[in-house]
Amino acid sequence: MGMPAMEGATRMSREQGRYISYLLRLWQTRSEGKLIWRASLESPHTGERHGFTNLGDLFEFLEKEVSYADQGRSGLRPGP
Secondary structure (H helix, E strand, O other): OOOOOOHHHHHHHHOOOOOOOOEEEEEEEEEEEEEEEEEEEEEOOOOEEEEEEOOOHHHHHHHHHHHHHHHHOOOOOOOO
């Protein structure tokens, strides 16, 4: 079985030294008769929110955030 969540978080913190966290909200809406997923991310540190009209845009945003962090910068990337 897996390790307790806090133990895993502590190990990750020691190994990686930095992290990015968001509150992720997902919900479905109807558009032109089809169900589609919407998403929002909220920074627990700043309260800043980002809304996404589809999952592709959400994933693109997260890839950019990780890329920015991989470049050794701290904090969130500059605005759009």
